[in-house]
Each structure stands twice: as C-alpha cells, then as structure tokens.
Amino acid sequence: MKINKGQFFLSWRKQLEFSYRRATGHILPYIRNRFKWHFYPRMKYVSKFPDHVDLELASTCEMKCPMCYTTNDLYKQTVPKKVMRPELFKKCVDECAKYGVYSIRLSLRGEPFINKHIVELIRYAKQKGIKEVSTLTNGLQLNPEMFVQVMEAGLDWLTISFDGMGETYNRIRAPAKFDEAVEKIRTYHRIKKERGSLKPVIKIQAVWPSIKDSAREFYDLFNPIVDNIASNPLIDFHHETHEIIYEKNFTCPVLYQRLVVASDGRVLLCSNDEYGRYIVGDTNTQSLYDIWHGEKMEKARELHLKHIGYKELSPCKDCYLPRKTLAAKEKIGGKDIMVDKYVGAPELITKF
Numbered sequence: 001m002k003i004n005k006g007q008f009f010l011s012w013r014k015q016l017e018f019s020y021r022r023a024t025g026h027i028l029p030y031i032r033n034r035f036k037w038h039f040y041p042r043m044k045y046v047s048k049f050p051d052h053v054d055l056e057l058a059s060t061c062e063m064k065c066p067m068c069y070t071t072n073d074l075y076k077q078t079v080p081k082k083v084m085r086p087e088l089f090k091k092c093v094d095e096c097a098k099y100g101v102y103s104i105r106l107s108l109r110g111e112p113f114i115n116k117h118i119v120e121l122i123r124y125a126k127q128k129g130i131k132e133v134s135t136l137t138n139g140l141q142l143n144p145e146m147f148v149q150v151m152e153a154g155l156d157w158l159t160i161s162f163d164g165m166g167e168t169y170n171r172i173r174a175p176a177k178f179d180e181a182v183e184k185i186r187t188y189h190r191i192k193k194e195r196g197s198l199k200p201v202i203k204i205q206a207v208w209p210s211i212k213d214s215a216r217e218f219y220d221l222f223n224p225i226v227d228n229i230a231s232n233p234l235i236d237f238h239h240e241t242h243e244i245i246y247e248k249n250f251t252c253p254v255l256y257q258r259l260v261v262a263s264d265g266r267v268l269l270c271s272n273d274e275y276g277r278y279i280v281g282d283t284n285t286q287s288l289y290d291i292w293h294g295e296k297m298e299k300a301r302e303l304h305l306k307h308i309g310y311k312e313l314s315p316c317k318d319c320y321l322p323r324k325t326l327a328a329k330e331k332i333g334g335k336d337i338m339v340d341k342y343v344g345a346p347e348l349i350t351k352f
Helices: 012-023 027-043 073-078 086-098 118-127 144-153 166-172 178-195 208-222 288-292 295-305 314-318
Strands: 052-055 103-105 132-137 157-161 201-207 228-232 258-261 266-268 279-282 325-332 335-342
Touching: 012 027, 012 201, 012 228, 052 086, 086 118, 086 288, 118 132, 118 144, 144 178, 166 178, 166 208, 178 201, 201 208, 208 228, 208 325, 258 288, 279 288, 279 295
Parallel strands: 052 103, 052 258, 103 132, 132 157, 157 201, 201 228
Antiparallel strands: 258 266, 266 279, 325 335
16 A cells, blocks of 8 residues: 555655654654554554644635646635634644644645734644644745744744746746745745754655656756755646546555644545545534544545445545556656656646
C-alpha cells in the first residue's frame, strides 16, 4: 500500500535534510508520528484520536489556476465561500491538544492567508502544544512582513505552490509575477538565516507538466533558498477522462491518518473530498472524537476494507489515490528520477 501517493522529490538528500529540520525540537514525537502515519493504515488500526487534523482556514482563493478544482462550476455552486471563525478553530484545537495531536494543517481547498486571523490562530495552536503547525499557500498574500509574523507565531512548515518558470508561472499563477514571487522567497530565506531559525521549513512544489522541460533550471533556482523541492503528477480534477483505471484491492490509508474540518465546521470524508460529497460530521455540534469514531467514518472504513470504497463512495470514485499509477523515468540534468503517472490521465495543463 502506498501511503504518500503522487508527490515525489527532486532530491532525496534534500528531502532527508528537510525531514530533520522539520523534526527539530521534537524528534522523538516526530518519529512516533511517522510510525503512526505509515503503519496504522497498513495495520488497519483505528487510533483513539487522529494524530493529524486539517483545519481549513478558507475555502476560497484569489487565484484561478487552470488545473485547480476551485475553478470548476460544480465547486463554485456547491462549496460555500467561507473563512473559519476563530472560535471554531480554537474549539477544535483545544480538543486536539487534549488528545495530544501531533500536527495540524491550516489549508485545504482555499488560500489560508485570506483569513485575517491566521497569525493569531497559529500562535494559539502553538501555545496549546501542537508540535507541528503547517500550511500550504500560493504565496500571493504572503509578504516579508507577514512572514516574520507567522515565523514569530511559531509556524513550523510552509509549502508554497510554484508552478513553472518565467512566463509559464505567470500564465498559471496569475496575477502573481514570477520575478516578484522568487524574490519574496529569497527574502524569506534571508530572514530565517539572519535570525538563525530553521523554522518554518519551506517546501516548494509544482505540478510536473509545468516544470518537466525546465526541471533542472527549477531545481537550481530554488535549491539554495528553500528546504525542499517537490513535484506532483497532474491530477485530473476536471474529470476529463472517461475511464478511470483503479488499483486492485485498494484500501484508503487516509481514513486511519487524519480528520479534515472544512471552513464551515463540517468534517469531510478526507482531504480529497473537495466538494464535500460525504460529510461525516459537524464540529459546530459534535466533538472530533465522536466524529472520528462515528457511524459514517466506520462505514467508509468498512467499505474500503472490502476494497469497494471507490465503487460505493462518490468522492472515492474520482479520487487520485485509488487510481492506477505507473512509474516512469524522467531526467533532471542527466539524472534519472522516478515519477508516478496516473494511467489515462492528462499530462498537459490545457486550460490556460
């Protein structure tokens, strides 16, 4: 069973250094967390409480990237544009702290820096003892002044989506501009160096088609100024393929790893239920503990144990995790790396 499917790293040495920096300050809890993340799904073990919780600070985004599901009419029509209320966030974090949750992530479908309370919420989570607070951002709202604020609040890990070089980036990530975006990241690196801080560790990630023809240039640009560089195969979020080929005997690992709280407080089946088609609970009226052990989560696990989850559950039918992949060799500056590709999925970003 593949646990972290899809994403691959442009340098395994850099990935190991990133893991060490990420764990700095709590190495033993980090090792325990990695054990739970990788082996609980393999053992089909439902823990007392998940070791990771996603708390979506915003469900909307100011970018309209062509490969993103938030540009779909279905998403616009069915997902409410919300930012999470501080009171709800703190309620969830309080329960996470009670059960010793290792990590929370502040992003899911939208841009978390749209939420004006983000610095306050990072600080609250760290004060409550959450060991790893992370978020994904498109980088547009983030600037050096804000970076200092989230660093001082205790943010542990920042992933920046950065698709393509030069004009490719400008087309995909409009209205952001390539040169300005790179300079901001250089500034973040300088701020960390001047303050002698490893945190937040910074990872850059791109969809593979956006950098395939310039992967070495992309790597050389970011290698000196970020902690890790990763890429993902293009996921068919627009569902343009007519036939999906699934892995045999697939059982979803996510149902043993994490809970995902949307910005309105409803709990999604998983981090890949982007349209909220299978709601397992509501934190406005329920505890995370009761939802984790609730009837709908147990039903989803039962279906996946029978290897029919992707047949019976609507989010799972379209999810990339049960989709069959083939490993292919790609070259970065004459060096081979292995890239997973989804069978039958598009490999070009065609909606510029």
